[in-house]
Each structure stands twice: as structure tokens, then as C-alpha cells.
Amino acid sequence: MFAALEFPPIDNLVKWPAYFGEGQFYEFNKIALISLLAVIIPTILFLMAKRDLVPSGVQNLVEGTVEFVEKQVILSAIGPQGLKYTPLLLSIFLFVFFGNIFEVIPTFHMPANARMANPVVLAVVAWVTFIGVGIKSQGFGGFMKSSLFPPGVPKALMPLVSLIEFISTFLLRPFGLAVRLFANMLAGHILLVTFGVLCITLWQVGPLAAILPFSFAMLVGLTGFEVMVSLIQAFVFSLLTAVYISLSMSAHH
Amino acid sequence: MLGIILAVEATEQSNPILPTVPELFWGALSFAALYLLVTFVLLPPVKKTMNDRADRIRADLDAADAARASAGSAAGEVHDQLADVRAEAGSVVDAARAEAEAERAQIIGAAEAEVATLRADADAEIQAARTEALAGVRPQVAELAANAAGRVIGRDLDVTTTQSVVDRFLDSPN
Numbered sequence: 001m002f003a004a005l006e007f008p009p010i011d012n013l014v015k016w017p018a019y020f021g022e023g024q025f026y027e028f029n030k031i032a033l034i035s036l037l038a039v040i041i042p043t044i045l046f047l048m049a050k051r052d053l054v055p056s057g058v059q060n061l062v063e064g065t066v067e068f069v070e071k072q073v074i075l076s077a078i079g080p081q082g083l084k085y086t087p088l089l090l091s092i093f094l095f096v097f098f099g100n101i102f103e104v105i106p107t108f109h110m111p112a113n114a115r116m117a118n119p120v121v122l123a124v125v126a127w128v129t130f131i132g133v134g135i136k137s138q139g140f141g142g143f144m145k146s147s148l149f150p151p152g153v154p155k156a157l158m159p160l161v162s163l164i165e166f167i168s169t170f171l172l173r174p175f176g177l178a179v180r181l182f183a184n185m186l187a188g189h190i191l192l193v194t195f196g197v198l199c200i201t202l203w204q205v206g207p208l209a210a211i212l213p214f215s216f217a218m219l220v221g222l223t224g225f226e227v228m229v230s231l232i233q234a235f236v237f238s239l240l241t242a243v244y245i246s247l248s249m250s251a252h253h
Numbered sequence: 254m255l256g257i258i259l260a261v262e263a264t265e266q267s268n269p270i271l272p273t274v275p276e277l278f279w280g281a282l283s284f285a286a287l288y289l290l291v292t293f294v295l296l297p298p299v300k301k302t303m304n305d306r307a308d309r310i311r312a313d314l315d316a317a318d319a320a321r322a323s324a325g326s327a328a329g330e331v332h333d334q335l336a337d338v339r340a341e342a343g344s345v346v347d348a349a350r351a352e353a354e355a356e357r358a359q360i361i362g363a364a365e366a367e368v369a370t371l372r373a374d375a376d377a378e379i380q381a382a383r384t385e386a387l388a389g390v391r392p393q394v395a396e397l398a399a400n401a402a403g404r405v406i407g408r409d410l411d412v413t414t415t416q417s418v419v420d421r422f423l424d425s426p427n
Binding site for chain 1: 269270271272274276278280281282283284286288290291292294298299300301303306309
């Protein structure tokens with residue numbers, strides 16, 4: 001009976017065929033489509049939002065999102081001087097969230113961020129931003145000094161500490177941002193696919209349908225969980241970017 | 254049905270973790286587009302609406318504070334005026350009370366004087382009546398006293414003499 005439970009190879013979960021341009025640099029597949037939708041959907045929502053003094057409906061949603069990013073991300077991590085980064089951090093938040101949420105949308109069932117490309121793009125944006133902010137705020141020498149030479153470290157240990165600080169600040173920060181988002185979304189995607197395959201297979205096998213309700217309940221529960229993970233990952237990515245920007249703005253951290 | 258959640262079978266084995274160039278291209282293009290849209294098209298009107306609302310609320314709160322302060326000063330004026338009116342009413346009541354007291358004392362004094370006059374008149378009338386009554390009974394008393402004394406001593410007494418004795422007796426204080 002369990003012979004019917006054949007889990008597909010990992011490539012079948014994350015690699016998608018080209019809709020057009022196969023083999024070209026502009027090859028368009030489901031991930032590219034979701035990336036475009038992550039631009040189109042927030043654009044439509046923002047354009048639909050009215051400009052009423054008393055907000056309602058979509059305006060509430062849009063203003064609530066902007067206010068959430070301003071208060072929970074920017075003001076909590078950087079302070080009022082960070083409000084000039086609202087467009088960037090709001091863009092990151094929206095792009096990550098709408099890239100994630102397609103994991104639970106029927107016919108898509110795939111988060112764009114379960115592929116490494118979008119997290120890498122966003123991590124590079126965050127990396128360039130916090131380095132640029134650091135150089136602008138402290139000058140190149142000052143930023144390098146505050147990043148690589150922490151105060152209070154004995155001179156004998158300084159080469160080792162500087163090497164660790166360099167790896168931590170300039171390599172691990174973007175790497176951590178990208179891998180955290182990618183790994184969370186890929187893990188969630190694999191979980192959902194696992195229970196989805198289980199439900200479908202059990203449904204077809206028949207005799208095992210007795211335990212189908214349990215697997216189906218898990219699938220429903222995990223779907224709700226992944227909605228929450230989509231939101232949390234968007235929040236975490238934008239918050240960490242804001243924290244890195246904040247650290248670059250001050251001389252010593 | 255599995256086709257909904259699974260990609261079409263991969264044609265070649267590749268690393269599922271490493272990003273592909275097309276996905277990087279579309280990801281970068283999409284994010285750049287979203288960032289530019291948010292910066293120049295989507296966010297400014299939303300922020301303007303939010304700022305206008307905040308300004309409106311702030312202005313309304315300031316107006317409410319001003320109205321509250323104005324109402325407070327008006328209430329103070331009313332309170333002061335009320336205190337003045339109360340003080341004035343108190344002085345009017347005190348004056349009226351004093352005037353009434355004086356009038357009452359005057360009326361009582363006049364009544365007491367009138368009562369004293371009436372009493373004196375009544376005493377004088379009583380005294381006159383008494384005197385008159387005594388004057389009326391003196392001859393009979395003298396005659397009775399002379400008859401009684403004559404019977405006691407066995408001879409007739411002079412009424413005139415007896416009259417003078419009776420008069421002295423009646424005029425004496427005891």
C-alpha cells in the first residue's frame with residue numbers, strides 16, 4: 001500500500017519549466033511570474049487605496065502596512081532619522097511578503113523565496129545599502145574603523161578580531177539574510193508538498209483513507225502556519241536590514 | 254493532480270540551492286521596479302494622506318484645547334460674577350435684616366410705651382375708684398364703730414369724734 005507514496009525528488013519541488021525564453025538570461029518561469037506579481041499586486045492595492053480622511057477597506061490595509069513598517073521596523077530599529085529609508089524597507093517588506101504568500105495560493109503553491117535568487121537580490125540590496133549608509137555617515141575610513149576595529153580590544157588580538165568582524169559584517173550579514181529567508185521558505189514549501197502528496201496519494205489508494213483526515217488537518221494547519229511564516233519572514237528581513245542600517249549610522253556598536 | 258504542486262520533471266540534474274541567472278534577472282528587475290514605484294508613485298500619496306490626517310487631528314486637538322481654555326476662562330468669569338452677585342445679595346439681605354430689626358425694635362418700643370401708659374391710666378383709675386369707695390364707706394364705718402363702742406361702754410358716743418378716730422385708723426399705713 002505504501003508503495004504508492006513516492007516522494008518526488010527535490011528538483012521537482014523547486015525547479016519550474018520556462019514559459020518562454022528557455023535557455024536565455026530572461027527565461028520566464030513560475031518564479032519570475034511570482035516576482036512580477038509581487039510588484040503588480042502591491043501596486044494595484046496602493047492604487048486602489050482611496051485618499052479619504054477616514055480610511056476604510058483597502059486604504060486601511062495599505063496605510064496599516066505603511067504604518068507597521070514605519071513603527072515596528074524603522075522607528076524601533078533606527079529611530080526617526082531612519083524614516084527616509086521607508087521606501088526601501090517598505091519595498092523589501094512587500095516584495096518578501098508577496099513573494100512568500102504564493103506558497104499558499106492555489107495553482108501557484110510555490111514561494112518565490114524558496115529559490116535562492118530573490119533572497120540573494122534582496123541581501124545584496126541590504127548589503128549595498130548599509131555599507132553606503134556607513135560610508136555616508138562616517139566616511140570610508142571611519143566606517144571601516146568602526147566596523148573592523150572595535151574599541152577596547154588588545155592590540156595583539158586586533159588582527160584576529162578584525163578578521164572576525166570583517167567576515168561577520170561584510171560576509172555573514174548578507175549571507176545570513178539570504179539563507180534565513182530561503183531556508184525558511186524552502187522548508188515550509190517541502191512540508192506543505194509532503195502533506196499535499198500524502199493527502200493526494202492516500203486519496204487515490206483508498207484503504208488508507210481512514211487516516212486521511214489527520215494528514216489533511218496537518219495540511220490545513222501547516223497552510224495557516226505558512227501564512228504566518230510568510231509575514232514573519234518579511235518582517236524579520238526588513239527589520240534586520242533596518243538594524244544593519246542603524247549600526248552603520250553610528251560610529252561604535 | 255500532483256502537477257499542481259510539483260514542477261514538471263527536471264530535465265537535468267542541478268543544484269537546487271544555487272540561484273539561476275534568469276531568476277536573478279527577474280528578481281532584480283522586479284525589485285527595482287517595485288522600489289521605484291514605491292518611492293515615486295505609490296508611497297507619496299499615501300504618506301500625504303496620512304500626514305494630512307495627522308495634521309488635521311493635531312489641528313483639531315489644538316482647537317479643542319483652545320476651546321477648552323476659552324470655556325475655562327468664561328467659566329471663571331461666570332464664577333467671579335456669581336461671587337459678586339452673591340456678595341451683593343448678602344449685603345442686601347443684611348441691610349434688609351438690620352432695617353427690619355430696627356423697625357421691629359421701634360414697634361416693640363412703641364407698644365411697650367403704650368402698654369405702660371395704659372397700665373398707668375388703669376392704676377390711676379383703680380386708685381381713684383378705691384379712694385372714692387373708701388370715702389363713701391367712712392361715715393357708715395364711723396357710725397357702726399360708735400354704736401358698737403357705745404354698747405360696749407353703755408353710753409352714746411359722739412359720731413363726729415368717732416369719725417375723726419376712724420379716719421386716722423383708715424389713713425394709717427397698717
